[in-house]
Amino acid sequence: MSARHHASIAKKACARCRTQKRRCDRAIPDCGLCTRLRQTCKYEVPRVSSLGPTPSPLPKLEIFFGLGALTPSHLKDAIVQKLGALTPQDALSAYCRAVEPWFPIVSISRLRSRLPLTWDEAPLDVALLCQSIILLTASPPSSPEDSNEPSEFKSLYLHTKSTMTLAEGLGINSFLIVQSKVLVTLFEIAHGFYLSAYISIGATVRAADLLQIQPGVNTSPSYSLDDVAKPEERALIWCGILILDRYTAVESGPHPSLTHSRSELLHDVLKPTICPTHQHASALLDRMHSTINNPTIEQVFNVEELLLTIQTITNLQTILNEEIGGGIHLYTGGWGLCNIALLLAFENGSKVPLIAGVTENCNSIATTSLISVLSIITSIVEPFTLGTHSIDFNLLPPFVTFLVYKAAAIVMERLLMDSDSNEGLKRLRLLRNFLMLAGERWLGCERYLKLLDEDTTPRIQKAIK
Incomplete structure (x- = not known):
C-alpha cells in the first residue's frame, strides 16, 4: 500500500458508522458508506497525549483567521x-x-x-x-440560528468582534475604530445581544476617552491625522455614544447611564454642532x-422634576412634529426616544402612592396620559400591521x-388587571403584529415577543389570536 493511501485512511471509524456499528472503510474526507448515503461524515479528532513533548497547537483565534503570526x-x-x-x-x-438616515455618526464627506x-x-x-457597516446593514436569517x-x-x-478585540490586543485604537465600536454596539442592541451590548x-x-475625542477637547498631536477629527464629526460620534448608553441603561434597569455624570458638559458642547432634536x-x-x-426622602421620586421633564418633552415633540411634517413618525429616532420617556413617566406616575396635597391627582392624570400615549x-x-403601508427597513x-x-x-x-379589555386586546394584537413584522430586520423583536409570551395568560393568548 502506498504512503499516499496510508495518509487517506483514518485511524478510527467515522462517528456515524461507530454509532450504528457498521463497517467503515475509514476513507478521508468521507467514508464510502456516508458517501453512498449522502450523509455528513465526521471523524473524531484524536486527543493529544499529555505524556512527553508535544508540538504547540495553533491558537484558536489564529485558526479562525487562518493566520500564523498576527499583525x-x-x-x-x-x-x-x-x-x-x-x-x-x-x-x-x-x-x-x-x-445615516436615522443614526448619523459618520461624516459622509x-x-x-x-x-x-x-x-x-x-x-x-x-x-x-467598513466591516462594521456591512455587519449592521446585513439582513438577518429568516430561520432560527443553529448553535x-x-x-x-x-x-x-x-468575525468583526474578534478582529476588533485582536486590534485592541495589538495596541491599535483610532477614531475610525471607535466609530466601528459604536456601530457594533448598535448591532448588538438591535438584534437582542444585550449582554454583549451592555459590555x-x-x-x-x-x-x-482614550483618544480624547470628546467635543471641546483638543486631540494630542501624537496621534495620526485620521484621529484629529473635525468638531462636527467628534460631536456626531459622542451623540451616538450617548444615545446607545441611555438606551442600554433604560433596557437594563435602575442603574444610571455610564455618561450620566458628564451629561451637562457634553450637551453644552453638542448643542451648537448638531441638530438638537435627536440628542x-x-x-x-x-x-x-x-x-x-432616584427616590427622595418623602416620595418615591421627585414629582416636580418629573412634571418639568414631561413638559420639556411635550415642547420637543411639538418641534419634532413640525420637522416630520407629513412624514412618518416611525422613522424618526427622536420621536421614539421621547415616547419611551413618556411611557416610563406615566407608567410610574400611575402607581405613585397617594399623598394628600401632593400626589392625590397624580394617579388619575398619569393613567389618562398613559392611555393617550398608548393610543398614539x-x-x-x-397602517403597517394592516398592510396599508409597508415598512422601509432602511429607515426603521x-x-x-x-x-x-x-x-x-x-x-x-x-x-x-381587566382594564380596557376590548380596546386593550386590539392594541396588544396590533403592537405584537408590528414586532413580528419588524423582526424581519431587527432580531431583538424576537426577544421582546418571548418576554410578552412569558407574561401572557392562556385567556389573553386565545383572545389575541
Missing part, C-alpha cells in the same frame, strides 16, 4: 477575505442608504475623502469600519430614567421596536 496587515487581510467581493465603496453606499478605491490602499481601521452551525450573519458578527458600550466609552430627546430620556430611579403609538404602527430605527414592546407590555399589564 495589523494580517487582520486587514482577514477582513477583506471575509467581505469577499464587497468594496470600500459598497460599504459607504450601505451606510448612506441604511444607517470625510469618509468619502479618505476611502480608497481598493482594499490594497486601506489601513486596518478603515477596513474594520452548532451558525449562519453567515452570526459568523460575520463573531460593549462601556468599552466604547473608554476607547473614546435632546436622548438627554430627556436619561433625565427621566434618572428621576424615576398604536395608531402609528396600525431599532429603538422604535423597544418603544412598541414597552407599550405592549404596559397594555398586557392592564389587561391582567
Whole structure:
C-alpha cells in the first residue's frame, strides 16, 4: 500500500458508522458508506497525549483567521477575505442608504475623502469600519440560528468582534475604530445581544476617552491625522455614544447611564454642532430614567422634576412634529426616544402612592396620559400591521421596536388587571403584529415577543389570536 493511501485512511471509524456499528472503510474526507448515503461524515479528532513533548497547537483565534503570526496587515487581510467581493465603496453606499438616515455618526464627506478605491490602499481601521457597516446593514436569517452551525450573519458578527478585540490586543485604537465600536454596539442592541451590548458600550466609552475625542477637547498631536477629527464629526460620534448608553441603561434597569455624570458638559458642547432634536430627546430620556430611579426622602421620586421633564418633552415633540411634517413618525429616532420617556413617566406616575396635597391627582392624570400615549403609538404602527403601508427597513430605527414592546407590555399589564379589555386586546394584537413584522430586520423583536409570551395568560393568548 502506498504512503499516499496510508495518509487517506483514518485511524478510527467515522462517528456515524461507530454509532450504528457498521463497517467503515475509514476513507478521508468521507467514508464510502456516508458517501453512498449522502450523509455528513465526521471523524473524531484524536486527543493529544499529555505524556512527553508535544508540538504547540495553533491558537484558536489564529485558526479562525487562518493566520500564523498576527499583525495589523494580517487582520486587514482577514477582513477583506471575509467581505469577499464587497468594496470600500459598497460599504459607504450601505451606510448612506441604511444607517445615516436615522443614526448619523459618520461624516459622509470625510469618509468619502479618505476611502480608497481598493482594499490594497486601506489601513486596518478603515477596513474594520467598513466591516462594521456591512455587519449592521446585513439582513438577518429568516430561520432560527443553529448553535452548532451558525449562519453567515452570526459568523460575520463573531468575525468583526474578534478582529476588533485582536486590534485592541495589538495596541491599535483610532477614531475610525471607535466609530466601528459604536456601530457594533448598535448591532448588538438591535438584534437582542444585550449582554454583549451592555459590555460593549462601556468599552466604547473608554476607547473614546482614550483618544480624547470628546467635543471641546483638543486631540494630542501624537496621534495620526485620521484621529484629529473635525468638531462636527467628534460631536456626531459622542451623540451616538450617548444615545446607545441611555438606551442600554433604560433596557437594563435602575442603574444610571455610564455618561450620566458628564451629561451637562457634553450637551453644552453638542448643542451648537448638531441638530438638537435627536440628542435632546436622548438627554430627556436619561433625565427621566434618572428621576424615576432616584427616590427622595418623602416620595418615591421627585414629582416636580418629573412634571418639568414631561413638559420639556411635550415642547420637543411639538418641534419634532413640525420637522416630520407629513412624514412618518416611525422613522424618526427622536420621536421614539421621547415616547419611551413618556411611557416610563406615566407608567410610574400611575402607581405613585397617594399623598394628600401632593400626589392625590397624580394617579388619575398619569393613567389618562398613559392611555393617550398608548393610543398614539398604536395608531402609528396600525397602517403597517394592516398592510396599508409597508415598512422601509432602511429607515426603521431599532429603538422604535423597544418603544412598541414597552407599550405592549404596559397594555398586557392592564389587561391582567381587566382594564380596557376590548380596546386593550386590539392594541396588544396590533403592537405584537408590528414586532413580528419588524423582526424581519431587527432580531431583538424576537426577544421582546418571548418576554410578552412569558407574561401572557392562556385567556389573553386565545383572545389575541
